[in-house]
Amino acid sequence: MTVDQGSKIPHPLRPLSPDELSKARDVAFKAHAGDGIALFFRSAIVDEPKKTDLTEFLIAEHEGRIPETIPPRQVRLLYDVINNGKAQLTETVVDVDAGAIHSSKEFESRYQTSYTAHEFGQFQDACMSSEMFKSAMEEFILPENFVVTIDPWPYGGPDPEEEIPRYMQGLVYARDASKNNIDSNHYSYPLPIIPIMDIATKKLIRVDRLATGGIGDSLYPPPPGGEPKKLFENCGPAEYFPELLDQPFRTDLKPINVTQPEGASFKVHSDNLVEWQKWRFRVGFTAREGAVLHDVCYDNRPIIYRLSFSEMTVPYGDPRPPFQRKQAFDFGDGGIGRAANNLKLGCDCWKHTNFRTNRAVVTRLRELVVQFVATLANYEYVFAYKLDTAGGITIETRATGIVSVVPIDEGKVSGYGNVVNPGVMAQNHQHIFAVRIDPAIDSYVTGDTAVILEESHPIPMNPETNPHGNGYEIRRKRVERAGFADAEPLLNRVVRLEHSTKKNSISGKNVGYKLVPSATQLMLADDKSVQAARAPFAKHHLWFTGYRDGELWAAGEFTNQAPREEGGVKTMVERGDWFVDDGSIDNANGVVDGEAHDDDTADGGKRKEE
Structure with missing residues (x-):
């Protein structure tokens, strides 16, 4: 046209x-x-x-x-x-x-498009009116004033021999209605059944029973029968709406007001064009993807044609049938855009929305930041300790300022850096930081803190313990001797700093903190180089060393002009401390040194956290 x-x-x-x-x-x-x-x-x-x-x-x-x-x-x-x-x-x-x-x-009948909100909304009433579901519920006795609440879910992947039409499954819970508040949290009280419904007919096909045993028990539930089972006799509520909480709110936090007296710095046009500083892009929205960015430009220079989230899958690792089907594709199964919350001023730091009542509740996170900035020649380094109201600790390093440059012949380029001005080159380099953590988890007693490496491993498909292939296991190994380790995102390797004996009253697991090491690139210098000899700490993400008074330095106390590390983490590991308590001086609490780095080019550093 x-x-x-x-x-x-x-x-x-x-x-x-x-x-x-x-x-x-x-x-x-x-x-x-x-x-x-x-x-x-x-x-x-x-x-x-x-x-x-x-x-x-x-x-x-x-x-x-x-x-x-x-x-x-x-x-x-x-x-x-x-x-x-x-x-x-x-x-x-x-x-x-x-x-x-x-x-x-x-489309051929085998293609099943995403569920709509209308289809999800029909599930509970269809279940509650089903004689099959009513019969299944007779196997249980709920406490007084508890009512059934069902979360509709995608059916998941069918078994190879299944040829099914459009199905939906439901995760069944109960809600404590004694306080006459429909927003009471039903996720505290799950029931061991999953009803399956044909979406076209709104009829239940079957009700799957769930195994509820523990380690060593069967993967499969016992057959129905016998006396009805009393549920939730010792369960307590886990409410999050303010009026349902038993504990009082904190009263020692004073208000924080963030104002923009001259208005916002960005502008949103009627055709969804957004302009801010030198950025310019258009915001689209689809039922499947949610927000989509189009034509992302900086200083009127295009960077991205289209930017979107395309899928998310959530496979669960419980191999007991029918949990092998519990795998949601939140974009393709239901549409992430359909589930997006409407924005509300002051209500999007964190919130959970009850889709039945469309009510959202907000929990704000505040951080106390202890920060200092150091200027070393061309660079500014920012070091921050962030302590938040949820008990979390974030240790952050940032590098800013001016890139370090050397001369280069005009008109030439180099593989060792980027030309930032005619005749000026910024060299490629790394910034590698070390954080020292001397833990005292719920105790100052020597030997009370254990250091655990925890990993998630797949379980090979087998008929005895993982018949559908979706199971995986958590492997834990206590660090008993000084050593080192590296981040491994393929195994979700984390470090747990735990009290050796004290247990969480709900989970029964040792109380502690989880340290997530950043999977950053390690020192690139050859192991035989002087650079590597002076800073062996930069060759691994994690170092575990025995405690000694005065040993505070990952690269040793004296680094200036030193040809190699002396008294740093490498030296500490080589002496072979054991982290067990037999009364000797070598058997002290372990110390964890974590490494993080920035790779710098002329484009600036990439910020990392440890």
């Missing part, structure tokens, strides 16, 4: 208007007109133009000229065509300017 040079051109990525949605709907209805035919609409989004067409438009937009042509305005509809009780999933693209269908296709 040729553009009138005197007109204001609407952007192809602007949000759909109510009028455009109505036009697209009417075109679809007209195409399927007939006796007994109904349409169930699942989604309607902007049909994004072809990249070649949109790119031409964007180039003209950024050059400040009117493009010669603009892509057609199209709406992509996804809906069921319902005829004689049977549903045919159909996708139709409508050109709303022309009032005509651009394209349309039908």
Whole structure:
């Protein structure tokens, strides 16, 4: 379509208007007109133009000229065509300017699109009215004033021999209704059954029973029968809404007011263009992806054409059937955009929304930051200890200031750095920091603190313990002797600093803190180099050493002009301290040194945390 040079051109990525949605709907209805035919609409989004067409438009937009042509305005509809009780999933693209269908296709029955909020919302009532579900509930006795609450879930992956239509499963809980508050937290009280429903008929197919045993017990539940089982006799509530909490709120925090007397520094235009400082981009939104960024530019220079989250999968590691099916794809199964909360001023630091009542409750996190900044020649280094109201500790390092430069012949480039000005090169280099942690977990007594390496490992599929292949196990190994380790994200390796004997009253596990080592790149200098000899601490993410008074330095006390480390963590490890308590001086608490670094080029450092 040729553009009138005197007109204001609407952007192809602007949000759909109510009028455009109505036009697209009417075109679809007209195409399927007939006796007994109904349409169930699942989604309607902007049909994004072809990249070649949109790119031409964007180039003209950024050059400040009117493009010669603009892509057609199209709406992509996804809906069921319902005829004689049977549903045919159909996708139709409508050109709303022309009032005509651009394209349309039908999907085979084996393709199951995402559930809608309407489908999820039907599950509880259908279950509660089912005689099959009522019969299953007769196997249990709930405390007085408890009512059943069911979370609808995607069915998950079927077993290989299963050929199923559109199913949904439900995770069953009970809610304490004694306080007459519908927002009471039902997740405190799970029931050992999972009902399965056919979405098309709203009929229950079966109710799966769940194994509830522990280590060494069967993967499978016992058969139904016998006396009804009393549930939740010793369970307590885990409420989070303010009016349901037994403990009083903290009263020793004074208000913090953040104001912008001259308004916000960013601007959001009516066609979803966002401008802030030198940044410029457009915000889109889809039912599946949620927020999408288009045409992300800095100083009018494009950086990203389209930026989005494409999927998230949540597989659970319990191998007991039917938990092998408990794997949600939150984008493709339900649509993350459909589940997005509406923004509310002051209500998006952290919040949990009860989807049944649409009520959100907020918990704010505050941090006390102890920070100092040091200037060393061209660099500023920022060191911060952050202590938060949830008991967490974050140790942060940041590097800023001016890059370190050396001369370079004008017109030349180097593999060892980046030219930042004619004749000036910033060299590639690393910043590697060490943090020393001397733990005293719930005790100052020597030997009370244990250092544990914990990892998550897959369990090979086998008929005895992991018949469906979804199980994995947590492996723990106590650090008994001075040594070192590295971060391993493939195993989710973490360090647990635990009290040796004190247990958490709920989980039964040792009380402690978890240290998450950053999987940063280690020192790149060769092991035989002087650089490596002077700072062996930079060759591993974690060092475990025995405590000695005055031993505070990862690279030893004297580093200036030293050809190699003396008295640092390498030396400490080589003496072979054991972390057991037999009364000798060598058997003291372990000390953990963590390493983090920045890789610096002319583009600036990458901030890391440890």
